[in-house]
Amino acid sequence: MKLNTNTINKIAKLARIRLSEKEADEFLKDINSILDWVEQLNEVNTDNVEPLTNISSSALTKRRDENQDINSSDEILQNSPDKLEGYFAVPKVVE
Amino acid sequence: MEFQSISQLKLLLDDNKISVKEIAQTYIKKIKEKKDLNIFIYFNEDKIYDQVKLIEKISNDNSLKGIPIAVKDLFCTKNMPTTAGSKILENFNPTYESFVTQKLINQGSMFVGKTNLDEFAMGSATNTSYFGDTINPLSNEGSPLAPGGSSGGSAAAVAADLCLGATGTDTGGSIRQPASFCGVVGIKPTYGICSRWGIAAFASSLDQAGIFSKNVTDASILLKEMAGHDLRDSTSSNVKIPNFSENLNIDLKGKKIGIPKEYTIDGISDEINEVWEQAIKSLEQKGAIIEHISLPHTKYALPTYYIIAPAEASSNLARYDGVKYGHRAENAKSLDDMYELTRSEGFGKEVKRRILIGTYVLSAGYYDAYYLKAQKVRKLIADDFVKAFKECDLILTPTAPSAAFPLNEKQDDPIKMYLNDVFTVPASLAGIPGISIPYGKDKNGLPLGIQLLSKHFNEQEIFNAAFALEKDYE
Numbered sequence: 200m201k202l203n204t205n206t207i208n209k210i211a212k213l214a215r216i217r218l219s220e221k222e223a224d225e226f227l228k229d230i231n232s233i234l235d236w237v238e239q240l241n242e243v244n245t246d247n248v249e250p251l252t253n254i255s256s257s258a259l260t261k262r263r264d265e266n267q268d269i270n271s272s273d274e275i276l277q278n279s280p281d282k283l284e285g286y287f288a289v290p291k292v293v294e
Numbered sequence: 295m296e297f298q299s300i301s302q303l304k305l306l307l308d309d310n311k312i313s314v315k316e317i318a319q320t321y322i323k324k325i326k327e328k329k330d331l332n333i334f335i336y337f338n339e340d341k342i343y344d345q346v347k348l349i350e351k352i353s354n355d356n357s358l359k360g361i362p363i364a365v366k367d368l369f370c371t372k373n374m375p376t377t378a379g380s381k382i383l384e385n386f387n388p389t390y391e392s393f394v395t396q397k398l399i400n401q402g403s404m405f406v407g408k409t410n411l412d413e414f415a416m417g418s419a420t421n422t423s424y425f426g427d428t429i430n431p432l433s434n435e436g437s438p439l440a441p442g443g444s445s446g447g448s449a450a451a452v453a454a455d456l457c458l459g460a461t462g463t464d465t466g467g468s469i470r471q472p473a474s475f476c477g478v479v480g481i482k483p484t485y486g487i488c489s490r491w492g493i494a495a496f497a498s499s500l501d502q503a504g505i506f507s508k509n510v511t512d513a514s515i516l517l518k519e520m521a522g523h524d525l526r527d528s529t530s531s532n533v534k535i536p537n538f539s540e541n542l543n544i545d546l547k548g549k550k551i552g553i554p555k556e557y558t559i560d561g562i563s564d565e566i567n568e569v570w571e572q573a574i575k576s577l578e579q580k581g582a583i584i585e586h587i588s589l590p591h592t593k594y595a596l597p598t599y600y601i602i603a604p605a606e607a608s609s610n611l612a613r614y615d616g617v618k619y620g621h622r623a624e625n626a627k628s629l630d631d632m633y634e635l636t637r638s639e640g641f642g643k644e645v646k647r648r649i650l651i652g653t654y655v656l657s658a659g660y661y662d663a664y665y666l667k668a669q670k671v672r673k674l675i676a677d678d679f680v681k682a683f684k685e686c687d688l689i690l691t692p693t694a695p696s697a698a699f700p701l702n703e704k705q706d707d708p709i710k711m712y713l714n715d716v717f718t719v720p721a722s723l724a725g726i727p728g729i730s731i732p733y734g735k736d737k738n739g740l741p742l743g744i745q746l747l748s749k750h751f752n753e754q755e756i757f758n759a760a761f762a763l764e765k766d767y768e
Contacts, residue, residue, distance in 0.1 A: 207650070214608060214653040215615070216646055217634040229708055230651055236709050237597040237664070243671050250669030251676055254499055254725035255486045255529050262525045274389040278619035287617050292629050 201234045202227055295320055300361055300458050300512045307360050314349045314360040314404070318342050321362045321406050325456050331429045333450045335367045336374050337407035344373070345404050352402050358519060359402035364451040364460035367408035368415055369395050369503075370492040374405065378494040379413040379423035382614045382621045382640030392492025393527070394461060394503045394520045401519050406457050409447030413642045414611065415468055415496045418714040420446025421701065422644040430476060430698050432740060439698040439740075442472030442714075445506070449476040452506045459516045460506040465497050466599050467694075467718025469504045470730040474693035474743025477732040479513045479760070480506045482718075484750045485725030486531035489524030497606035498529075500599075500722050510731060510761045514538035517753065536754055544762045547581035549755070552686030556592035557717060559695070566692045566742060569734040573690060573744045576766050577759070585686045589678040594671050595720040596712060601655050601668035602723075607645075608652025614640060647708065676724040683749040688759055691717050693730040693743030721747050731760045733767065 202210075207227045211218045218226065253259075272285060281288040297303040306312045322339055349360055370376045370388035377383045391399070399405075412422040419440040420428040428446045430439040431454035441450040445462030449472035452460050462469040464482035473480025481504045488503040495501060505520060507513040518539065523532040553574060558567065578584055616622035616636030623635030641649070655664035682689065695716055721728045726747055733744040744763065748756050 202654070206654075210650050210653050210657065213657065214649050215612075215630075215633040215637050216641065216649060217638040218646075222646075226647060226650055229647055230654070233600065233651060233708060234654075237601055237668075240594055240597050240601075240667055240671050243591070243594055243674065245667060245670035245674070248670040248673050250666055251673035252499070252669060253529070254676070254723075255531060259528060260523075260525075260532050271389075275618075277389055278386055280616060280620070280622035289617055290626055290629050290632050 201231055296455055297458060299509060300358070300515050303361060303458065304359070308354050315346050317360050317362060318346050318404060321456060325406060328431065328454050328456060331431055331450060331454060332426050333409060333428055333447050333454065333456065334364070334407040335377055335379070335410050335425045335447070338374070341373055342404065342406060349402050349404055356402035357515065358398060361403045361459065362406045362457045363398055363403045364406050364409050364448055364457040365395055366411055366445050366448045366461050366463060368411055368463055368494045369461055370494070371395055371405065371408065374408055376408065376494070377425070378415075379411045379425060380640065380642070380645070381424040382637070383494070383619075384424070384621060386619055388492070390492060393489035393524045395492070397520055397522060398461070409445070409451050409460060411447055412444035413645050414494065414607070415444040415463055415465055416607070416644050416648055417443045418467070418471060418711055419443045419701070420472070422642055424642060427701055429701060432477060432698065438701040440475065440701045440703075442475030442694070442698065444468040446472045448506050449473050449478055449480065452476070452478045452508060458508065459512060461503060461520070462506055463493060463501055463503050464722065465500045465502070465603060466722045467715040469506065470718045470728055470743070470745060471694045471714055473506055473730040474732070474741070475698040477741030478506050478508060479510055479729065479731050480504065481513050481517060481729040481753070481756070482722070482727065483517055483521065483753055484531070484727045486529050487521045487533070487535070487751065487753075489522070489527040489530045491524055491526040495610040497603040498610060499606060500603060510757055510764050511539055511542065513729070514542060514757045533751055538754055538757050541754055542761050543758050544765070545581070546577060546759060546762055549582045549688065549759070550585050550686040551577050551582045551759075552585050552587040552682055552689040554587050554589045554592065554682070554689060554691065556589050557691045559716065562692070562695050565736045566695065569742045569744065570690070570692050573733055573763060576763060577690065580762055587682050587685055587689070589682055589720065591671065591674045591678050592720055595675055595723055596716060598668045598671045598675065599715070599719045599723060600651075600712060601664050602672065604648040604652035605656050605665050606652070608649045608656065611645070611649055672723050675720055679720075679724045679726055679749070687748065687755055689747040691745045691747070693717060693745040697736045697738070697740035697742055717745060726750055727753050727756055729756050729760050731764055733763060
């Protein structure tokens with residue numbers, strides 16, 4: 200068993216997902232079996248192997264670092280569940 | 295009325311034998327008749343007729359003028375909502391158009407609707423969508439089959455003749471496996487050939503847009519129009535896109551076809567292996583040379599994928615916090631409370647599971663053991679292909695380990711579900727192109743698919759060989 204109830208709740212907290220006790224139990228079982236299954240990668244010798252981080256096979260182009268003057272604040276706010284005076288609004292943070 | 299190909303419909307349009315409005319009417323009628331299959335998340339007749347007015351005015355020189363296209367609901371579209379199959383984006387109306395869909399619009403195509411998918415493209419049966427399961431159009435009455443996934447709605451839309459092409463995305467097999475299940479053509483091109491801009495992100499180092507169609511020629515026409523360089527996606531490749539359909543060449547004389555021994559897997563039905571054998575024989579008869587090759591790290595592809603994809607997903611999906619767009623939980627007492635409740639209510643089970651795994655493998659103390667290790671094994675898997683393509687031009691394998699399975703088959707074991715992608719994931723990890731074409735049937739008359747792979751940017755040779763194999767069943 201890689202994870203226990205405490206660790207699954209800690210991960211859920213990091214991921215900002217609230218789990219019920221029942222969900223935490225189910226995920227604990229699933230995730231432990233998945234982690235046991237991926238354990239087989241330890242059979243592979245990866246000494247001196249560079250991690251593959253970018254799969255693009257062509258040289259990636261750079262763009263010019265130019266200022267673009269676009270005012271899209273209305274568009275950006277359009278889908279917000281709550282907005283106020285041109286800002287995103289959230290529950291009160293400071294009392 | 296059924297149209298067989300893009301060129302057939304385009305010719306009728308050019309000869310004034312059909313109007314854009316009549317095309318719209320034809321497909322609207324078909325879509326309404328197949329409503330029970332739950333193929334579309336979004337379908338709105340008025341939105342189609344709005345497009346008709348614009349398309350009527352453009353020149354017939356536009357290669358896709360009036361061609362009905364369905365769009366996987368992972369692509370942001372300006373005139374239709376975009377949900378990614380998730381409650382968290384239930385009421386999301388993008389203010390911009392994805393690169394790929396804009397390119398298709400520019401050539402005059404007509405979007406008939408947004409197709410169902412596994413939530414955020416995470417699944418292999420289109421059964422994790424918030425908007426219900428999609429039924430494979432090839433099902434018999436009373437025993438519904440899964441269309442495969444995650445692009446199951448798009449594959450089903452082509453199979454049910456509700457469009458002549460449908461966009462998809464493929465992260466580990468999400469175009470090729472549903473194409474195989476629904477008996478249509480599906481291509482996942484080289485990573486980077488289509489911009490990811492405006493596609494809801496799942497695993498950015500793997501996500502790749504592609505297309506479903508009724509035949510190989512149509513896929514080659516559509517891919518040419520979707521591909522291209524885009525400054526807004528830093529991994530987008532700046533390469534010249536060939537005119538695939540004009541270059542189609544059926545002559546396979548001297549072409550070397552690799553058959554990887556690691557793709558013969560215990561527990562795979564004989565029918566799958568028989569169809570594979572038939573395709574090998576057919577290519578040989580067409581003058582190709584068969585090479586038996588080895589891709590030694592194949593068995594590690596799935597566990598590698600199920601570390602890398604969830605890790606990237608956990609990072610990508612952090613943006614759904616109830617602040618900027620999408621669902622927000624009501625009655626939250628604090629900001630943290632709002633984040634946790636929003637994400638708990640907005641995401642389904644499979645998405646939560648992958649976010650949790652991804653968060654764990656990226657967390658302090660575990661990063662090296664899981665994520666870094668997986669990236670190193672990924673390098674070995676990609677190198678296997680580089681070596682293999684020194685010995686052969688193309689690789690031929692089955693697409694999926696089975697034909698379409700029943701929709702209600704119990705899916706309580708996630709690892710068993712992940713095995714659906716056993717033949718498709720290695721190519722995704724290597725970023726190489728792959729196509730699935732229907733080739734033969736199982737004992738129940740369900741289609742089976744065969745997969746052709748090649749090296750980066752070698753889509754033309756994939757289309758050529760697929761075009762030649764397709765003729766075996768004409």
